[in-house]
Amino acid sequence: MAGTRVACVQMRSGRDPATNRDDAVRLVSEAADAGAVFVQTPEMTSLVERERNRLFENIHRQEDDIALAALRETARAHGITLQIGSLAVRDGDKVANRAFLIDPQGEIAAQYDKIHLFDVDLPNGETWRESRTYQGGERAVLARTAIGRLGLSICYDIRFPYLYRAYAQAGAEIIGAPACFTRQTGEAHWHVLNRARAIETGCFMISAAQGGLHEDGRESYGHSLIIDPWGRILAEGGTEPGVIMAEIDLDDVTLARGRVPSLRHDRDVGMQVL
Template sequence: MPRAALFQMTSGIDPAANAEAIVGAIADARGEGAAMLFTPEMCGLLDRDRKRGAAHVVAEEENLVLAAAREAAAREGIWVHLGSLAVRGEGGDGRFANRAFVIDDTGAVRARYDKIHMFDVDLASGESWRESNAYAPGREVVGVDTPLGKLGLAICYDIRFPALFEALGHARCDLIAIPAAFTVPTGRAHWHLLQCARAVEASAYVVSAAQVGEHADGRTTYGHSLVVDPWGEIRLDMGGADDGGRPGLGFAEIDPARIAEVRGQLPSLANRQALPSPL
């Protein structure tokens, strides 16, 4: 069975340091027999100070983290999913894109996905986030063939919107990546619940590399990088801010027979009916 590697990170405000960590993880993942490495959302730069962080946000062809990951993927002969990078957008309104990249074992970019749903919330903890002020939402649902199977792409807050996962399920994605930088309050409340629900409704593996711990910009992220199988069973949990979880690599097997078994026993995708328009 093909093996997935997840790199749980505590990304900081220095892209060069983050790139160095990712390159090391690519080599280590390949050394452990993984066919593909997954990294979290904003793996190349995590900085809530938008003025300071903007100095490092460039067009993707100039992004040093993307360049380093492509070079390392080709050198090691492994596929890499960069959960997301902040890159300059092409929309002309000055906003950035929160963009995921799938890189093959020759270093070529096979797919890109821009996060569709923006995290604009005020939490009971007092935290306030307005992602849409700096980032433009994506518009396309994306799937791509990989050594692990057909991979559907999502990012963090996307997990709360079932229609995206219904679309990926009906595209017969074998696994779905949901890289994240979840806050601790929302993580404690909903992270495991939502991951399992999305795996079940799409009848697919969910592979979710996450940010964890205290970051240089002052935030704390929940962690708990997960692999969940199509039946909703957790196959990997790397721990998090609530139980001593740390940065590092974790591994899980992606079993194509398990996907076929679940879809045969519970053919919810095949049984779906079109719903009438709401009143």
């Protein structure tokens, strides 16, 4: 499949879901008009909000989410496959950080809830307790798309290599890791983690990101990435909202895995603890 054009939409989502929805629709449409047949938006496309009460005031059940409805229609209108990096949707008394894969007819082809939740105290004084608000997912999701077999993940998931290896061994050719990485951790690890996951799995990595200083005070790293199976960066964003694009060829997956066939060399090792 030579010359398949894919795109990442980089955003700086704020506290108003309607504004964020409009920004996402505009940028996805821009990517589609430029020839992308697959477009990915970042984690928390429709709302970046760290205050729990304000978060709950601005989110809804999946069937009532205005961004999901608008982006489904955008995918249908342009005839593209769209990966909504994630939306915050109500799930009982908690929130699901949920990714949606939308097919060219505007239908929900797959959805995935972020499995690994980010609970941490950072040296700069920032504290994150996603598990206080969010309900973690329980299963990985591998979906067939018009551009190849796609594994779904979100942000902090990228720090858990076993998930990505499981995707690759199940047949993934592309893995999406849309994110809202903090600036501090992003500067240290974002590029290394994305390139490592590509190299380890022999997959393309497509990772749309939030970037810049958000209304709620969070500062995210940006630098959306499209990486080939050899770990080479094909396209990269900065910190400003916009679109990055690259051409991918699934033959590169076969070539990379042929050169380093590590996916076939797992061993059941014992552990000696001294």
